[in-house]
Amino acid sequence: MRIDLHTHSTASDGTDTPAELVRNAAAAGLDVVALTDHDTVAGYAEAAAAVPPGLTLVTGAELSCRLDGVGLHMLAYLFDPDEPDLARERELVRDDRVPRAQGMVAKLRELGVPVTWERVAEIAGEGAVGRPHVATALVELGVVDSVSDAFTPDWLANGGRAYVEKHELDPFDAIRLVKAAGGVTVFAHPMAVKRGECVPESAVAELASAGLDGIEVDHMDHDPATRARLRGLAADLGLLTTGSSDFHGSRKACRLGENTTDPEIYGEIVRRATGAFPVPGAGG
Numbered sequence: 582m583r584i585d586l587h588t589h590s591t592a593s594d595g596t597d598t599p600a601e602l603v604r605n606a607a608a609a610g611l612d613v614v615a616l617t618d619h620d621t622v623a624g625y626a627e628a629a630a631a632v633p634p635g636l637t638l639v640t641g642a643e644l645s646c647r648l649d650g651v652g653l654h655m656l657a658y659l660f661d662p663d664e665p666d667l668a669r670e671r672e673l674v675r676d677d678r679v680p681r682a683q684g685m686v687a688k689l690r691e692l693g694v695p696v697t698w699e700r701v702a703e704i705a706g707e708g709a710v711g712r713p714h715v716a717t718a719l720v721e722l723g724v725v726d727s728v729s730d731a732f733t734p735d736w737l738a739n740g741g742r743a744y745v746e747k748h749e750l751d752p753f754d755a756i757r758l759v760k761a762a763g764g765v766t767v768f769a770h771p772m773a774v775k776r777g778e779c780v781p782e783s784a785v786a787e788l789a790s791a792g793l794d795g796i797e798v799d800h801m802d803h804d805p806a807t808r809a810r811l812r813g814l815a816a817d818l819g820l821l822t823t824g825s826s827d828f829h830g831s832r833k834a835c836r837l838g839e840n841t842t843d844p845e846i847y848g849e850i851v852r853r854a855t856g857a858f859p860v861p862g863a864g865g
Contacts, residue, residue, distance in 0.1 A: 584613040584842040586639065586850075587656060587769065587797065587825030591706060592616075592624030593643075594713040596830030599624035600631035603862075607636040609837040613847060613859070615639035615658060615825070620674040621709050622662040632862040639850075639859050643769060644759075645674050647749040651778050652739050653768065655755045656797065656823075659854030660764025667758040670750055675709050677748040682710045684745035685737065689715070692742060694724055712737045713832055728832050732776060739777030756792045763856025767795040767823050772811060773802035782814055789818040794853060799824025799840035821846050 589595035590602045597605060599616060602624075606614035616628050616638065625640050632638045641658040660667065682705075686698045696718045705714040716731035725731045734741045750758075752768075759766050768788065772779050785796065798811045799822075815822045824840035827833070851859060 582612040582844045582847070583610055583838055584844060584847045585611050585825050585828070585838050585840075586613075586615040586641075586658070586767070586823050586842050586847070587617050587643070587800075588614055588828040588837065589618050589643075589830075590616060590624045590628070591708045592621055593618035593709045594705075594711045594829060594832065595708075596832050599628035602828075602830075603628050603632050603636060603638060606837050607633040607862070611636060611838050613637045613639060614837070615641045615656075617641040617643045617656055617658075619643050619709055619711060620645055620671050620678075622671075623707075623709075625662065629860045632860055634862045636862045637859045638862075640857055641764075642671065644671070644755050645747065645749045646752040646755050647746075648752050648780055648784060651780050652749065653752060653780055654770070655750070655752055655759070656767040656769045657755070657759040658765045658767070658850055659857040659859070660759050660762035661856035662762075664758075664762035664856065667762045670754075670758060673748050674750070678710050681745045681747040682712075682715060685712070685715050685743050688743040688745065689719075689736075694719065694722065696722060713829065715743075717832065727834070729834070752788055753791050756788065760792055763854060765794045765850050765853050766792070767797055767821070767850075768793060769797045770800045770802050770827070771796050772807045773800065775802055785814060786818055789820055793820065794850070795821030795823055795846070797825060798822040799842075800827060801835050801839060802827075821849060823850075 590599040644655040716728040823842045826839040
């Protein structure tokens with residue numbers, strides 16, 4: 582089985598619609614794909630209705646968190662999307678995305694970049710607006726060569742010249758809320774240093790003690806040495822290890838199934854979840 586547990590659609594900052602995403606996942610030879618849009622479940626219904634035969638959809642989300650001033654992302658799988666406490670927190674994060682993006686546009690304009698909020702909003706469309714949409718506008722203006730090049734201290738990286746903070750969950754609260762909604766938590770790309778400051782290993786140990794289920798090891802932002810280090814950390818802490826593409830369509834240079842999760846790990850995630858079930862393809 583080929584299993585990719587981290588992808589994004591136009592419901593947040595990907596370029597494939599949810600339906601296109603599941604069809605493209607099947608075409609890429611995947612057996613299982615997780616839809617993990619940022620802080621939203623808006624793409625669930627469309628994706629579930631379009632899952633082709635031979636593919637299984639795992640519903641999820643990537644939750645924006647912050648610990649001691651450091652941003653981090655928590656992948657949540659197979660939780661009940663209607664559980665009110667977790668839904669309320671997702672809504673708070675989403676509601677803060679627009680003023681945050683507008684603040685980044687204002688900072689960029691102060692730096693002499695002729696970006697407009699109208700264009701950023703147009704790029705985001707119906708999706709939850711975020712930094713990748715602002716980054717895409719910078720690419721269009723020729724300020725940077727790629728979306729990834731916008732995530733530097735000069736521009737949109739954590740603490741960068743045009744960075745603006747947003748409402749984010751405490752990761753310990755995120756773990757508690759996801760578990761209460763019957764879901765499973767995996768710390769996304771925990772040592773992606775190119776994105777900015779990362780939390781220390783001691784914090785990962787504290788999260789594990791609080792109920793964290795796993796860490797994402799095989800990811801495009803982790804080199805071989807980092808992956809080996811993370812596997813050792815996971816073994817010491819009794820955490821599951823996952824792999825994924827973090828696919829964003831044409832917005833990032835990564836392919837569906839670029840990294841994958843071991844079928845036994847996937848089976849354990851499904852076994853632990855009580856909030857929702859994977860969706861098998863029915864030819865939609």
